[in-house]
Each structure stands twice: as structure tokens, then as C-alpha cells.
Amino acid sequence: MPPFPDHGMSHLPSRASVFVGRRPELRAVRELLTRDRPERGRATPILAIDGAPGVGKSALALELAHESLDRFPDGQLYVDLGGSGDNPLSAFDVLAQLLQSLGVEPSALPLGLDCRVRLYRSMLHGKRVLVVLDNALDSHQIRPLIPQGSACLIVTSRQPQRGLVVRYGAHRIGLKPLDPDTAADLLLRLTGSGHGARRPSAVDRLVELCGYLPLGIRITAGTLLGDPYGSPERLAAQYEDPVTRLDLLAVDGDEEMSVRSVFAASYRVLPDDVARLFRLLCRAGLEEVGLLCSLRLAGATAAVASGQLESLVGHGLLERVGPERYRINELVRIYGAERAEAQPEPVHLHAARLRHPHGRTTRNSRRTQRQGRSGGRC
Numbered sequence: 409m410p411p412f413p414d415h416g417m418s419h420l421p422s423r424a425s426v427f428v429g430r431r432p433e434l435r436a437v438r439e440l441l442t443r444d445r446p447e448r449g450r451a452t453p454i455l456a457i458d459g460a461p462g463v464g465k466s467a468l469a470l471e472l473a474h475e476s477l478d479r480f481p482d483g484q485l486y487v488d489l490g491g492s493g494d495n496p497l498s499a500f501d502v503l504a505q506l507l508q509s510l511g512v513e514p515s516a517l518p519l520g521l522d523c524r525v526r527l528y529r530s531m532l533h534g535k536r537v538l539v540v541l542d543n544a545l546d547s548h549q550i551r552p553l554i555p556q557g558s559a560c561l562i563v564t565s566r567q568p569q570r571g572l573v574v575r576y577g578a579h580r581i582g583l584k585p586l587d588p589d590t591a592a593d594l595l596l597r598l599t600g601s602g603h604g605a606r607r608p609s610a611v612d613r614l615v616e617l618c619g620y621l622p623l624g625i626r627i628t629a630g631t632l633l634g635d636p637y638g639s640p641e642r643l644a645a646q647y648e649d650p651v652t653r654l655d656l657l658a659v660d661g662d663e664e665m666s667v668r669s670v671f672a673a674s675y676r677v678l679p680d681d682v683a684r685l686f687r688l689l690c691r692a693g694l695e696e697v698g699l700l701c702s703l704r705l706a707g708a709t710a711a712v713a714s715g716q717l718e719s720l721v722g723h724g725l726l727e728r729v730g731p732e733r734y735r736i737n738e739l740v741r742i743y744g745a746e747r748a749e750a751q752p753e754p755v756h757l758h759a760a761r762l763r764h765p766h767g768r769t770t771r772n773s774r775r776t777q778r779q780g781r782s783g784g785r786c
Contacts, residue, residue, distance in 0.1 A: 412510065412531055417483030419509055420540065423474045424467045426597045429590035433581050437472050440579050441479055441560065453560045454576050456569040459583030460724035460737065461492070461670035462623030465564040466542050468583065473540050473562060480538040480560065485509055491545030491565060492673040499552040503528055506539075506553070525552045532559045547571035566674060566724045584727065585620035585737065588612065594622065598629035610640035617647040619739040624657050624667050631656070650742045657739070671743040674723040681706075682719045687751065689736060690744025694786045699732040701786030 437455055455472070457465045473484060487505055490496045503524040504517055510531050518524045532539075532555040544550050544565040550572065554561055563569060563578075572578035586594065592611050595601075618624030632638050647653050659665035678686065688705040689697055702713040717734055720726040725744075726734045736744070 412482075412535060417485065417509060417537075418477075419486045420473050420484050421470060421486060423470045426594065427467060427471050428594045428597060429586055430464075430468055430471075430583075433468060433583070434472065436579070436581070441476055451577060452555055452557065454554065454572055454578035455560075455562045455581065456572050456578045457562070457564045457581045457583060458566060458568045458724075460585070460621070460727070460740075461566060461674055462621040462667060463583045463585060463724075464622040465566075465583055467622065468581075469540055469542060469562050469564050473538055476538060476560075480536050482535040482537045484538045484540070486540045486542065488542045489544045489549060491543045491549070492670070493543075494676075496545045496549065499549055500524065502541075502549075502553055507531075521552065528553075529556045533557050535559060538562070544569070547575075567722045586615075586622060586625075588615065588620065591615035591618070591620045591622075591625055595625050595629055598626060599632050608640055610644045613644045614640055614647065617644065617653065617738075618657070619737045621667070621737070621739065623665070623670065624739065627657050627659060627665060627667070630659065650738075650745075654739070654742060654746070667739055668743060668746075671725070671740060674725055675743070675747065678723060678725075679719070681708075681712075682716045683747075684753070685713070685716045686720055686725060686744050687748035687753075690741045691748035692786065693741065693745070694736065695738075695741075696729065696733060696735050696785040698734070698786060704786075 440453060440455065455469075457469055459465050473486075477484065485506055487497070487502050489502060500521050503521070504514075506528055507517060507524065508514060510528075512527070512531075518527055534557055537555065537559045538561075539553070539555055539559060540562045541550060541553060542564050544563050546565075546567065547569055550563055550569065554576065563572065568580065568582065569578065570580075573580050585591075592615050595611055595615055614628055615625055618628055628643065631643060632640065643656075646656060654668040657667040658669070663669045675683065675686070685702060685706045685708075689702070692705065694701070697717075699710060699714055699717065702708075702717055703710060706713055706716065708716070714732070717726060718728075721728050721734065725740055726736060729735045
């Protein structure tokens with residue numbers, strides 16, 4: 409077995425320059441990492457972070473990793489698993505990266521998956537190393553990459569990794585969008601407006617129009633900083649039109665900094681029937697939906713509709729807010745309405761009769777988009 413590197417490895421990307429909120433999550437993980445647990449020697453601490461696209465999973469993982477450097481003096485490893493892209497990495501290829509980071513020459517890499525797993529775990533045995541696996545696809549990709557003993561693993565994924573919780577006792581954190589005050593604080597800090605200053609109402613409206621998603625807020629901050637004549641009031645007025653809002657919430661030349669692109673990555677992998685239900689829900693312009701509403705829209709059985717809704721939750725396109733109750737983020741609704749307009753289909757009579765609380769029908773997706781704010785519940 410190759411010798412373990414005698415110098416500390418630090419392969420982590422830079423943390424976000426501004427990070428606010430997530431205090432309960434940070435506190436829980438600090439307790440997990442510092443607790444004197446007798447079982448630590450035989451159970452690798454695993455933190456599994458999941459949530460919707462753009463909600464800040466990677467930012468939280470890197471914030472935790474950087475503030476924990478002193479707890480892992482033997483090194484920190486990082487790999488982007490590409491789970492939300494078209495070509496996610498296989499565990500076999502990820503192990504090649506990890507083993508080379510540990511000093512194994514490419515010519516000495518084992519040729520089989522099982523042999524690579526054994527070498528990887530043997531080299532990390534007894535070492536205080538932090539492994540960060542960002543943007544994971546599923547548990548099949550993750551399981552061979554779990555180290556042993558004193559090492560620690562942080563995983564981010566759009567889908568809840570319940571298998572890691574059940575099989576390995578992972579600590580799961582399901583991230584939600586920021587609360588309004590924290591979202592406004594993030595925008596003010598990013599734009600250098602200072603903490604504690606009286607904020608204009610346009611800032612509150614801007615972060616609301618961003619769906620309280622950190623990605624949208626960071627893009628908005630970049631827009632404000634890049635326009636010497638810009639202002640929160642002027643930008644909020646531009647965001648009010650939902651038809652063009654996703655065009656504005658993007659950075660030219662950087663696909664990862666685009667709200668539409670991160671939603672599209674989840675939408676592309678939906679089964680056809682789930683994608684159809686998603687389009688119908690978004691075309692209806694509803695902020696909150698229930699199982700009965702989905703039954704009417706999709707014309708499916710209760711079991712099928714329930715499974716479709718949970719699939720949308722698992723892909724970060726719905727948020728479960730109660731028993732058989734689901735919320736659709738406003739930006740997700742706008743994206744889904746775009747998909748519905750691009751792929752029109754007949755609507756059953758019972759679906760066409762769905763109404764907003766004020767009696768407006770929801771047949772016209774373009775009108776629903778231009779209403780901008782949530783249409784109601786079903």
C-alpha cells in the first residue's frame with residue numbers, strides 16, 4: 409500500500425465570501441463533529457445535505473468544511489460528483505481522483521472497483537480526514553466512497569439520501585429557502601450596504617422575487633454591483649414581469665449561475681408522467697397544492713399521484729409542507745409554466761375548472777406568468 413502523504417492535503421474550493429443564516433444547521437453539525445462519542449471509532453460521521461436547486465447546499469457544505477479544518481489535520485478531500493449534470497461521475501472514476509489525491513500514481517491504480525474501494529479505505533484508516541462529495545446523484549454512487557474510522561464525510565445532493573440515514577446513521581439536513589429577513593441581509597451584505605442599516609422596501613421585494621433562494625440573491629447582487637446606475641427599486645421593477653425574470657436571473661457565460669439552468673437540470677431527469685404533472689401544476693399557477701388537486705389535473709389514481717408528487721419533492725421542484733400538502737416556489741412555477749407553454753397539451757375539463765381564490769381561471773399560462781405572484785391553493 410502506498411504511504412499516506414506526510415503533508416496535509418487541502419483540496420477544498422474557496423468558501424463563499426459572504427455567508428449568513430443557517431444557524432440551526434451549523435449548530436447541529438458542530439455538535440456532531442465535537443461530541444465525544446465512543447462509537448466514533450467504528451461509525452464514520454456522515455452529514456447528508458439535500459435541498460432544491462439554488463438553495464445553497466454547496467455553500468453550506470464548504471462553510472462547514474472550512475470552519476472544521478483544525479478537526480481534520482490529516483487533510484481535506486473534495487470531488488464534484490456531477491450528479492445534476494448529463495454525465496455524473498461513476499464511483500470507479502471518483503476513486504481514481506481520490507486515490508491520486510492520496511498520492512497513488514495513475515499507473516498504480518487498481519483496475520477493479522472493489523480493489524479501489526479497499527485501497528481507499530485502507531489508506532484513510534485511522535486518519536482524521538474530511539471528505540466532501542458535492543452534487544451527488546444517488547446512494548449507489550456514494551456508498552463505495554464512504555471512508556472508515558476517524559474520517560468524516562459530507563455529501564450534498566438534490567435528492568434526500570435516506571439510504572445513508574437508514575444504513576449508516578447519517579445526519580440529514582434538508583435545506584429550505586432563506587427566511588425573508590436573512591435573505592434581505594444576504595443581499596445587503598453582498599452589495600456592501602452594511603448590516604443593521606435601514607433597508608429599503610425594494611430590497612424585501614427583490615429577495616421575494618428571487619424566491620428567497622441564495623442563488624437568485626447572489627446573481628441579483630452581482631447585477632446591482634455591475635450597474636453603476638442600477639438600484640434595488642429599478643431592478644425590482646424589472647423582476648416584476650415573470651415572463652422575463654428568469655432571463656435576468658442569470659450570469660452570461662456561466663451556466664451554473666443561472667436559475668433556469670439549475671431547474672432544467674432537475675426537470676430533464678423527470679419521468680414523462682411526473683414531468684407532465686409538473687407542467688400542469690405550474691400552468692395552473694398554484695402556490696400550494698394537495699393530493700386531490702393532483703388527481704384532478706393528472707387524472708391518475710391516488711397512489712400514482714402521490715408517488716408523482718413525492719418524485720417532484722425528491723428532485724427539488726416541490727416542497728412538502730404538510731400531510732399531502734406541497735408548495736411550489738415562485739421561480740419554479742415560472743420555469744414550469746415556460747415548459748408547459750413549450751409543450752402544450754389538452755387539459756381535462758376537471759383540470760380546466762381549477763380556479764384561483766378570486767375566481768380567475770388558470771387556462772392561459774402566459775396570463776398566469778404575468779400575474780407574477782402566487783395564484784392560490786388547491
